[in-house]
Each structure stands twice: as C-alpha cells, then as structure tokens.
Amino acid sequence: MAGYRKLSRTADQRKALLRNQVTALIYRGKIVTTESKAKEVRKIAEGLIALAVKERDNYETVTVTAKVARKDKDGKRVKEVVDGKKVTVYDEVQKEIKKDKPSRLHARRQMLKVLYPVKEVPAEAAGKKKNTKEIDLTAKLFDEIAPKYADRNGGYTRIVKIGQRKGDAAMEVVLELV
Incomplete structure (x- = not known):
C-alpha cells in the first residue's frame, strides 16, 4: 500500500497541484477541494505549521x-x-x-521548497504590474500563524464536508485553518 494518494496524476503534476493548494491554504486560510486532495494537502500544511511553531522564537x-x-x-x-x-x-x-538562527533559516528554506511565491494585486490596478507586492508566506507562517497555534499540539487544520460536486459527484470539502 502506498504512503500517499496518487490523485490520478503524474508525479510532477501531483507535486505542483499540492504545492499550489498548500500555498492557497496558507495565503487565504481556507480552500474548497475534493476530499482526497484535502487529506494530502492537510499532511503537508500541518508539517509546515508545526515547523513554524517549533522555530517561531528562534x-x-x-x-x-x-x-x-x-x-x-x-x-x-x-x-x-x-x-x-x-x-x-x-x-x-x-x-x-x-x-x-541557523535552524530557523533551514526551516524557512524547507518552507520555500513547498510554497509558491504569491503576488498581491490591488483591485483598482487589476491587470497592471504597478503597485503589485510580493507576499512573504514564510514570514506569515512565523509571525501570524505560528503564535496562534503555539499552545496546540497538532491538529491545525479542519476538513468540513459540503456535499457532492454536481459534475462528477466527487465529495467536496472545505479545508481550513482552525
């Protein structure tokens, strides 16, 4: 039995999909996806948050x-x-x-291996390069998310079922940070 779900994708597609969804989860706080994808994303996201909690004051x-x-x-x-x-x-x-310190720097680099860079575009300048800013998700993990979960031992995400998708009847869920 495999240690992970293959999600009917090749290895590079699966890795890109999971990185994209983990990035969206940390940036927005919640995402809507299928149940099997959510369970895979949860593993990765909880690992990153645990790493941030461990190294937050280092x-x-x-x-x-x-x-x-x-x-x-x-x-x-x-x-x-x-x-x-x-x-x-x-x-x-x-x-x-x-x-x-060295261990926090290593943790930051491990997070950057998973997270994609995120650019935020203001609503009034949609479609233009002007006033776009790059969001540092590792800083968000260390400064906002880690202090919130400092006294918690795991279980940083929650999966809530919302019903079946209309097209293929796949179970849809909301994956959110607790």
Missing part, C-alpha cells in the same frame, strides 16, 4: 545602520549639486532587523 534582533535616500514631499529623491553634478542626498538610519 531569532536574534540586530541593530544595523543603513543609508537611505532623502525624499521630498512627493516621494522623489532629493538631489544636490556637487562639483557640477547632481548627487542624491543620503541619511543614515538605525534599523532593527530579525536575524534567523
């Missing part, structure tokens, strides 16, 4: 000095004339950043 805060371009009220860089050339003016700023 970082150190470091203060760094960074050069940032000075900007005017319109958001454009301030330029100054030096020796006949226009030069951008920079200010030094102190920033605090989170520096991952």
Whole structure:
C-alpha cells in the first residue's frame, strides 16, 4: 500500500497541484477541494505549521545602520549639486532587523521548497504590474500563524464536508485553518 494518494496524476503534476493548494491554504486560510486532495494537502500544511511553531522564537534582533535616500514631499529623491553634478542626498538610519538562527533559516528554506511565491494585486490596478507586492508566506507562517497555534499540539487544520460536486459527484470539502 502506498504512503500517499496518487490523485490520478503524474508525479510532477501531483507535486505542483499540492504545492499550489498548500500555498492557497496558507495565503487565504481556507480552500474548497475534493476530499482526497484535502487529506494530502492537510499532511503537508500541518508539517509546515508545526515547523513554524517549533522555530517561531528562534531569532536574534540586530541593530544595523543603513543609508537611505532623502525624499521630498512627493516621494522623489532629493538631489544636490556637487562639483557640477547632481548627487542624491543620503541619511543614515538605525534599523532593527530579525536575524534567523541557523535552524530557523533551514526551516524557512524547507518552507520555500513547498510554497509558491504569491503576488498581491490591488483591485483598482487589476491587470497592471504597478503597485503589485510580493507576499512573504514564510514570514506569515512565523509571525501570524505560528503564535496562534503555539499552545496546540497538532491538529491545525479542519476538513468540513459540503456535499457532492454536481459534475462528477466527487465529495467536496472545505479545508481550513482552525
């Protein structure tokens, strides 16, 4: 007996499907799919969440000095004339950043092997590249989802049956984060 469901797909198609659904589950919080796909997605998602819960506080805060371009009220860089050339003016700023310890960095990379990159497009700029932003799902796992499940030992997802699909009578379910 196999250790996983084949879902009537080749290995590369199955891997892409599961990665896509795990990414959607973590980004949106719930997805609607068939029961067998949901059970496979649940395995992967719970593993990622468990990894995030285990490594959520495994970082150190470091203060760094960074050069940032000075900007005017319109958001454009301030330029100054030096020796006949226009030069951008920079200010030094102190920033605090989170520096991952090695095990958390490894966990982040393991998550990135599974999760696809997600781009969020604002509603008013639909179909345009302007104002799109990349969502960091690993940061979402560490900062939002892991603290929510810190005192929970597994069971981070729930499968709720919603009935049969009209076309092929496959059992549809809602897979959601608890």
